[in-house]
Amino acid sequence: MIERIDAEKCIGCGQCVRLCPLDALRLNEEGKAYIAYPEDCMTCFICERACPSGALYVHPFKEQLPSVFPDSDA
Amino acid sequence: MNYDAEVITTDVLIIGGGSAGLWAAKRFSEAAPERSALIVDKGPKDWGGLMTMAGGDFDAVLPGEDVDAWVQDLVYYFDGLCNQSDMEEILRRSGDRLRDYQKFGCEFFTKADGTLQSVPQRGLDHVRLYPAKLKGRGGELMVKNLVKQLKDQKVGRLGRIQITELLRHGERIAGAVGFDTLSGKFYVFHAQAVILATGMGGWKTSYGKNTPTGEGVALGYGAGARLMHFEFGRVWNMPRYFGWEGQTTLMPLGGRFINALGESFMDKYSPILGANTDPHYTTIAMAMEIRAGRGPIYFDLSRINPADTVLLRPQNGWQKLNYDKLSALGMDLFRDNTEWVPQMTVSYGGIDADIYGRTGVPGLFAAGTACATEPGVYAGGFALMTTSVTGHLAGEGAAAFLQGADSLPSTGQEAEIARLRTEAFKPLGQQGLKPKEVVTCIQRAMFPYDVSILKTENALLHALREIQRIRTEDVPRMAAADPHYLMKLREADAMAFVSELYLRASLARQETRAGHYREDFPQRKGEPRWLLWSKGAEGKPVATWKTVPLESYKHPVTRYYQDNFRFA
Ligand SMILES: Cc1cc2nc3c(=O)[nH]c(=O)nc-3n(C[C@H](O)[C@H](O)[C@H](O)COP(=O)(O)OP(=O)(O)OC[C@H]3O[C@@H](n4cnc5c(N)ncnc54)[C@H](O)[C@@H]3O)c2cc1C
Ligand code: SF4
Ligand code: SF4
Helix, strand or coil: CEEEECCCCCCCCCHHHHHCCCCCEEECCCCCEEECCHHHCCCCCHHHHHCCCCCEEECCECCCCCCCCCCCCC | CCCCEEEEEEEEEEECCCHHHHHHHHHHHHHCCCCCEEEECCCCCCCCHHHHHCCCCEECCCCCCCHHHHHHHHHHHCCCCCCHHHHHHHHHHHHHHHHHHHHHCCCECECCCCCECCEECCCCCCCEEECECCCCCHHHHHHHHHHHHHHHCCCEEECCEEEEEEEEECCEEEEEEEEECCCCCEEEEEEEEEEECCCCCECCCCCCCCCCCCHHHHHHHHHCCCEECCCCEEEEEEECCECCCCHHHHHHHCCEEECCCCCCCHHHHCCCCCCCCCHHHHHHHHHHHHHCCCCCEEEECCCCCHHHHHHCCCCCHHHHHHHHHHHHCCCCCCCCCEEEEEEEEEECCEECCCCCCECCCCCEEECHHHECCCCCCCCCCHHHHHHHHHHHHHHHHHHHHHHHCCCCCCCCCHHHHHHHHHHHHCCECCCCECHHHHHHHHHHHHCCHHHHCCECHHHHHHHHHHHHHHHHHHHHHECECCHHHHHHHHHHHHHHHHHHHHHHHHHHCCCCECCECECCCCCCCCCCEEEEEEECCCCCEEEEEEECCHHHCCCCCCCCHHHHCCCC
16 A cells, blocks of 8 residues: 655655546645545555656555455455 | 536536546547547546556457357356357457557567467467557556547546436436536536446455446446346455456466465366366355365466466566565565465446447446446456447447437526535535445455355345445445545445345345355256346335346357356
8 A cells, every 4th residue: 555655755746646546645735745545545556656756655565454254354 | 625516518428438438439439520529537537447457468359260159158158148149249349449459559469470479268268368568558558549549539538527426308318417526626517428437336455446336337227227247246366465467367377276285276176177267266266265274375376387477477567566566575476375365356237238338228328347248257358358349339329329319408407406416515524434434344244255255145144234234324424524535435335335236136146157156056047047137116126037038149058167166
């Protein structure tokens, strides 16, 4: 899931905000991207791939979901 | 917040700009160049829906190949539940769409002699896919190239607008309303015809599939369209912790799942097909192994010929980035056994439309995965093919319809529009449940293996009671702090609707066939029948069985794919 956006590196181009399919990211008043709705991320990497300045990091692990089998958290 | 309304008039409104919507727009504007077409999507403008993340594998019957042989494969694969005449028409056009993609600049793998490299699917004799050349970006490039065509054809495209209701003019569908998910602005679209290309319902399980939630299918149902294939859910096997794409090419080349004892368990459940089979059957076996205490399940690629790995190792796109990140964390699918789990992802339930996308509701068309096409079993590359062909045909159908139809006025619905607007924004700014909380409740009810994989009456009834409780108690109590949450709220509502139909349909089909496994009814029963749903008197779903009209089809059902397996 989306883990962090480095404000130092972000140049405020808005690409990640424009392209996130789930609308998880927004620009703040300073024009920097931030994770507005972290719980909606589906780990698609679209934002990170679009970022021209390497400011975003998406962790490859996806959201933990309710169990399929009892006695497991899978 | 700006809650003004914007009114837009177009000849055809296409709801959803995924593979099906893009193709529908393309075909419509070719067939009726004097008319206007507009695509509206709740996601980013021009993002292309799920196709953006797709590998780009594409099934096609190439010139000179026998369409009937493919249909026969599918009659067998679907255990008789194949609409043979529609499937024949779809397959007949599949090679044209592949050629179109090539013309638009998409590249597919070729052999040394320059002909296309194919990968046979699911142990079937003829069905095969053509892998995109750039494994990790195949679908993305398809989107880019298609959108370029639409720009040339002057098709209008809007993003970040979620459609919430259809407009009617008498019997006819006359447009839709929705809102901007960023600004909250209300949108009214007056249209002479509407194409629902909104994708299927689903349960937000990541893996690139958190946008299909079934609102479009629910809108079609509300307008009077019939639905079908709701007893079939796509249970996919995925790595426990991350996403991975490419199984459909790995399995035929020697990839296999093994249990904790190191056994290639599919050899036991299907001595004939072994590991190279449909994920529906693999996930049944996985669930049985895990239940019997022989989990976890691992994916083993050690038997794959090293020369083949060029087809497999992600070269680019999100798959490469994912691969590199996992490697940095010390995880390598090609070196280590990784743990995989079966997981219900999306619903196969959709609108019962004819080959031109006609839904039976005048002016309302449907295309792509918003329609019911497969009964729960699915060959790699099938979706990009069916969605391109059915999108293309729905565009043609809508153009033909408008040729003979009277022109609708864009006035006279003011009171209705005002009502829909109030309705759309009602949950805004209220106190209540968060959409995500409701989504989690739905997932908790739907995911257990005896609801989603090895279905039993008890478990299905238990889940149905919970989903009905969610629909009557939780859904009306949801609130949205802003337009973003308003969109998620609509999605949660549609997910609950899709879940109820899945459960009702799964209970009704008291047999095991194609992608529906009832542990308490493990055998096939009688003639193949489809299960259709329509809106009854008090809005309640009414089920109708329809026997597959084999007497009017070319091919008798002589063999069943399910007979390759022994689970009971
Ligand atoms: C990771 C991944 C890999 C895949 N790989 C392959 C492959 O290699 N080969 C293959 O054949 N298939 C593949 N698939 C499947 C295939 O991509 C999809 O099934 C297909 O693209 C679906 O197309 P569609 O147009 O029917 O639906 P979608 O792509 O879901 O498009 C529906 C669109 O409608 C919009 N929408 C929905 N509701 C509303 C609303 N209420 N208002 C406005 N807009 C709305 C959505 O935002 C979306 O853009 C893959 C899928 C994924 C996720
Ligand atoms: S990974 Fe995908 S869903 Fe998550 S924030 Fe980035 S673009 Fe959005
Ligand atoms: S894409 Fe990168 S630089 Fe641009 S706004 Fe997003 S984080 Fe900032």
